[in-house]
Amino acid sequence: FRNQYDNDVTVWSPQGRLHQVEYAMEAVKQGSATVGVKSSSHAVLVALKRASSELAAHQKKIMPIDKHIAVSISGLTADARVLSRFMRTECLNEHFAHNQALSLNKLMERVGAKMQIATQRYDKRPYGVGLLLAGFDEDGPHIYQTCPSANYYDCQAMAIGARSQSARTYLERHLEEFGSSTREELIRHALRALRDTLPNDVELTNKNCSIAVVGKGEDLSIYDDDDVNPYLEGLDQEERRGGAGGSRDAQPPAAEDDATAGAAASADATAAAPPPPPAAEDQGDSMETD
Amino acid sequence: MSLEVMSSPDYMRDPRKHHFYPYADNGGTSVAIAGDDFVMIASDTRLSRGFNIFSRDQGKVFGLTPTTMMASSGCWADVLTLNKVLQARLTMYSHEHHDQMSTTAVAQLLSTMLYWRRFFPYYVSNILAGIDEEGKGVVYHYDPVGHMEKLTFSATGASVSQIQPLLDNQIGGLNMLDVQPPKMTKELARQLIHDAFVSAAERDINTGDGILIHTITKDGKTEETVKLRRD
Numbered sequence: 001f002r003n004q005y006d007n008d009v010t011v012w013s014p015q016g017r018l019h020q021v022e023y024a025m026e027a028v029k030q031g032s033a034t035v036g037v038k039s040s041s042h043a044v045l046v047a048l049k050r051a052s053s054e055l056a057a058h059q060k061k062i063m064p065i066d067k068h069i070a071v072s073i074s075g076l077t078a079d080a081r082v083l084s085r086f087m088r089t090e091c092l093n094e095h096f097a098h099n100q101a102l103s104l105n106k107l108m109e110r111v112g113a114k115m116q117i118a119t120q121r122y123d124k125r126p127y128g129v130g131l132l133l134a135g136f137d138e139d140g141p142h143i144y145q146t147c148p149s150a151n152y153y154d155c156q157a158m159a160i161g162a163r164s165q166s167a168r169t170y171l172e173r174h175l176e177e178f179g180s181s182t183r184e185e186l187i188r189h190a191l192r193a194l195r196d197t198l199p200n201d202v203e204l205t206n207k208n209c210s211i212a213v214v215g216k217g218e219d220l221s222i223y224d225d226d227d228v229n230p231y232l233e234g235l236d237q238e239e240r241r242g243g244a245g246g247s248r249d250a251q252p253p254a255a256e257d258d259a260t261a262g263a264a265a266s267a268d269a270t271a272a273a274p275p276p277p278p279a280a281e282d283q284g285d286s287m288e289t290d
Numbered sequence: 291m292s293l294e295v296m297s298s299p300d301y302m303r304d305p306r307k308h309h310f311y312p313y314a315d316n317g318g319t320s321v322a323i324a325g326d327d328f329v330m331i332a333s334d335t336r337l338s339r340g341f342n343i344f345s346r347d348q349g350k351v352f353g354l355t356p357t358t359m360m361a362s363s364g365c366w367a368d369v370l371t372l373n374k375v376l377q378a379r380l381t382m383y384s385h386e387h388h389d390q391m392s393t394t395a396v397a398q399l400l401s402t403m404l405y406w407r408r409f410f411p412y413y414v415s416n417i418l419a420g421i422d423e424e425g426k427g428v429v430y431h432y433d434p435v436g437h438m439e440k441l442t443f444s445a446t447g448a449s450v451s452q453i454q455p456l457l458d459n460q461i462g463g464l465n466m467l468d469v470q471p472p473k474m475t476k477e478l479a480r481q482l483i484h485d486a487f488v489s490a491a492e493r494d495i496n497t498g499d500g501i502l503i504h505t506i507t508k509d510g511k512t513e514e515t516v517k518l519r520r521d
Contacts, residue, residue, distance in 0.1 A: 064385065088385055092378045 010122045021119050021126050024148035028130035031074030033161035033197040034061060036132040036143040037171065037190045039181045042215030043134035043141035045072040046190040048161070048197065049208050062210045066091035067219045068101050068136050070212040074161035075129035075148075083127060086114060103137040108144050108152045115150035126150075130160045136214045159193060166196040170241065183218075187211060187231050196241060203236050313413045314339055317496030318350050318363030319447035321486060322419040323461065323479040324427030328507045330479045331419035331429075333361045333447075334487060334518065335500040346499035346520065350447075353511070354380060355390045358420030359504055360400070363447035364434070365413035372412050376400065393420030397430045397438060404436030411435050415446040421508050442474070449490035449497045456486050476505060484516055491518045 005011050006019035013019055034047035049058035062072045063084045071087065073080035090110055094102035111131075118124040126148040133144040143155045157178060159167035170193040178189060191211075195204050211223040211231055223231065320333040333350035336343060344366075351361045352373050360376075362369040379399060383391050391399070397418050404412060416432040431444040443461045445453035458464040460482055463471035472478060483503055491498040501516040 088382070092381060096374055096378055 008122060009119055009124070009126060018119065021149050024126035024128050025130075027128035028075040028148065028160055029162060029164075031130070031161045032061070033159060033164045033167060033194060034072040034074055034132055035157075035159040035164075035167050035171070035190045035193045036072065036134050036145075036155065037157040037178055037186060037193070038134070038141040038143045039183075039186045040179050041141065042183050042186055042213060042218070043136060043143055044186050044190045045070055045132055045134045045210075045212040046187070046194045047072045047210045048194060048204075049210055051208075058208055060210070062212045062222055064212075064220055064222060065133075065135075066095075066101065068214055069104065069107070070134050070214060070220050070222060072132045072134075072210075072212070073129055074132075076127075077129075079127045079129040080131065083111065083114075083129065083131065087111060101137060103139065104133065104135040104142040104144060105139075105154075107135075108133070108146070108154075111146060112150050112152045115146065115148070119148075119150055132158060132160060134212055134214055136216065136218075141215060157193075159197070161197070163197040166241075167193040170196050183213065183215065184231075187213065188235070191231065191235055192238065195235065200240075204232055206232065312410075313365045314367070315364065315413075315448075315496075316344065316366040316369075317448045318348075318366075319445070319449040319453065319487070319490060319494075319497045320350055320361030320363055320415070320417050321443075321445045321453055321457070321483050322361065322417045322429040323443045323457070323474065323482065324419065324429045324441075325474040325476065325479060327421075327425055327427065328476055328479075328505055329419040329421065329427035329429060330476065330483060330503060330505050331359050331361055331417065332483045332487070332501050332503040333363065334449075334491070334497050335502060336496065336498050337366060338496050341495070343499075349502040351502060351504050354396055355393075355420075356510070357506060357508065358391075358393045358396050358418065359506060359511070360396075360416055360418045361446070362414050362416050364415050368412040368414050372403070372414055372416075376403065379403070393418070393422050393428060396420070397440075400430075400432065401436040401438040404432060404434065408435050415450070417444055417446050419506065421506060425508055427506075445486070447497075449487075449494045452490045452493055453486045456489065457482065480505075480514075487516070487518060 005013035009018060009020035032048040032050040034045065036045045045062055047061035049061050051058045059077060062070055064070050065084065065087045071084060087107060090107060091102045094100060115127050118126050128148055131146040135142050143158055144152055145155055145158045145160065146152045156175060157171040159171060174189060178186065181189060191204060206225050206228040209228050211228055212220065214220040317336060317338040318334060322329060322331040331351055335347050335349055337345040337348040350363050351359055353359050354376065362372060380391055400416065400418060411434045413434055418430040420428060422428045429441045429444050431439045431441055431446060443457050445457060459466065461471055463469050480503060487501045498518045499520050500518050503514045503516065505512045
């Protein structure tokens with residue numbers, strides 16, 4: 001153990017921290033990267049799918065919730081599925097009882113309330129998954145991020161998961177362009193941000209990449225495999241920034257990193273980081289994180 | 291009658307407890323006819339109660355999937371609720387299976403949903419029509435508690451007694467000697483549906499105003515409206 005206050009989620013540390021919650025947030029950083037970005041008319045999610053071995057299929061990252069909402073996951077897939085099922089039933093109930101689509105802000109309140117319970121009971125553990133939600137409701141397009149801490153954030157753009165700092169840097173740099181982007185430009189921005197999280201020798205392919213789009217006058221579409229091809233065209237010709245990311249917040253993203261994932265985990269830790277996790281390519285842990 | 295009886299109020303002369311009856315009959319008739327690669331399902335557009343008309347423009351056919359539709363009549367409150375619950379179940383299925391429900395799956399689901407309410411039934415007469423996994427048209431007929439029959443043609447609702455014998459005779463070749471029924475085509479189905487509803491509207495007060503005819507093929511759905519007498 002790091003200290004005597006990190007065994008139970010119901011124990012505060014003298015500094016006023018809940019270490020178990022912070023450790024849960026580390027699980028999110030183990031998952032593969034996913035990026036969300038919105039314009040004035042559309043919201044887009046792109047996700048990097050990971051395969052546990054060459055023999056296995058790539059794990060699904062983006063789950064449809066309703067005709068106007070999709071969620072991308074990073075962390076414990078099993079926990080993500082529980083939350084997805086919850087969100088789906090909330091949306092179904094809204095259609096059944098109120099004949100309308102559930103607005104994103106209401107959904108986030110309910111998800112936040114549900115996740116908070118697990119941070120205040122001795123017989124539960126926090127949900128080990130971070131979610132990026134893309135949705136379109138009567139207030140327009142939205143991107144929301146959730147954390148195991150049960151906090152949720154309304155975002156213009158966001159990236160979570162392994163080496164996501166490079167993606168966030170790209171997003172910060174291009175923030176002013178998103179609002180007026182067309183649907184295709186917006187997807188392209190998201191894909192470029194996602195590509196920045198990859199090591200130099202790896203490219204986005206139709207096998208490891210998923211795209212979700214929802215917007216004004218457009219129900220949710222999720223693209224996998226061959227449907228992704230039109231959006232990836234020409235992307236590998238474009239120049240990259242940042243290479244294998246994971247650099248610390250203060251450093252410029254162009255710093256070349258060696259391929260160890262130790263940097264990825266420690267870069268964004270808001271708490272004191274636990275011992276460096278095994279390299280990101282190693283799926284040998286018992287917890288299925290994707 | 292004695293003077294005492296004449297001067298007493300109604301409720302004293304006939305002292306029965308007023309009982310709440312949970313069902314209402316809102317009328318409505320539906321027909322479905324299946325062919326080799328299509329199915330046609332139609333309903334009248336009158337919503338009524340007793341001698342009163344609630345609407346002349348209420349269709350009773352609901353789309354479920356791209357290849358399946360259902361027509362429901364009887365107690366309109368139960369029709370609407372059954373449809374809402376079914377739509378929710380269809381969405382849940384497609385989330386879990388990453389695919390639309392097949393016609394045969396929907397048919398079975400409807401049957402179990404109806405039987406689940408065996409002891410306080412949905413007062414609804416259902417017909418399900420769709421394209422099955424082999425591309426053939428198929429019709430399912432239900433009773434209010436989920437008894438289900440796969441057929442090639444069926445009628446249900448207020449005018450079932452007038453229309454079903456007509457279809458038995460014209461499509462099934464029943465009750466005639468030495469007559470082979472013709473092969474079913476869209477034109478023949480449409481004509482039969484039209485004539486059946488016109489005849490039913492003549493004799494049944496609960497049927498009339500209009501018909502909505504839906505045709506389903508593997509390529510999509512089309513819709514047609516026909517006027518009926520409004521008396």
